[in-house]
């Protein structure tokens with residue numbers, strides 16, 4: 460690609476052409492996001508300034524972004540952030556990229572938590588902190604814990620909490636709920652749920668942390684372990700919300716029935732009609 464000064468529109472056109480060769484269906488939006496980040500402007504600004512003449516260093520940054528993108532690096536890891544539930548979160552290769560499906564779990568958690576006071580909540584496997592931070596921001600009365608086994612992920616989550624001024628979240632490095640003595644009213648978790656045999660074939664497995672994806676031979680190992688631990692750590696009337704892989708609704712429900720025979724269990728579908736969240740309501 461050229462390195463002499465050129466106009467933004469021409470450069471974006473060139474990026475789009477290169478992306479189109481890779482059959483990127485979002486070439487237009489991808490080129491906008493890359494340009495906005497390289498120039499530290501909004502997408503609207505980029506659209507309105509097509510005749511802006513790019514500086515040398517801006518061309519270099521954009522070329523560097525494009526090379527990474529064409530190598531397959533996910534966009535959020537290139538620009539270092541991603542949107543979730545109306546906020547922008549820092550992301551690094553140490554954390555899972557926030558997925559829109561997880562907003563369903565957050566909506567359910569807010570609906571449960573808003574009328575319950577006092578309320579103690581834990582986000583198990585917090586990653587970048589998106590669930591804990593979204594809940595702390597919406598449920599001012601809640602005591603919020605966020606745990607992860609990965610210290611690198613916790614460092615990212617703490618930065619995000621501080622950026623969004625959610626300084627009352629208590630971060631704990633732990634293997635699920637093992638060190639906790641508290642009684643929780645609400646447990647939320649988006650734990651690794653890809654069955655190990657599927658991992659090798661998944662493109663995401665090349666970039667996102669295995670610890671965030673691999674759910675063991677059945678995909679339900681971490682979820683089952685969490686539910687066993689949760690048995691002695693839930694207040695009466697508590698709620699557990701777990702994101703699941705869409706094909707695992709039935710076995711997830713069976714595990715929940717076995718561990719909490721007196722609770723009400725429900726599978727909640729996402730916008731695509733797929734089983735996405737397992738909800739367990741204790742009596």
Ligand SMILES: C[S@@+](CC[C@H](N)C(=O)[O-])C[C@H]1O[C@@H](n2cnc3c(N)ncnc32)[C@H](O)[C@@H]1O
Pocket residue numbers: 554555556557558561583584585586587588589590606607608609612633634635649650651652670671672681
């Ligand atoms: C699927 S990612 C979800 C991250 C974040 N909650 C989200 O929704 O984007 C799962 C997270 O669980 C963490 N994790 C995996 N096994 C764990 C364990 N045994 N105890 C605590 N955290 C664990 C991983 O490090 C990872 O950050």
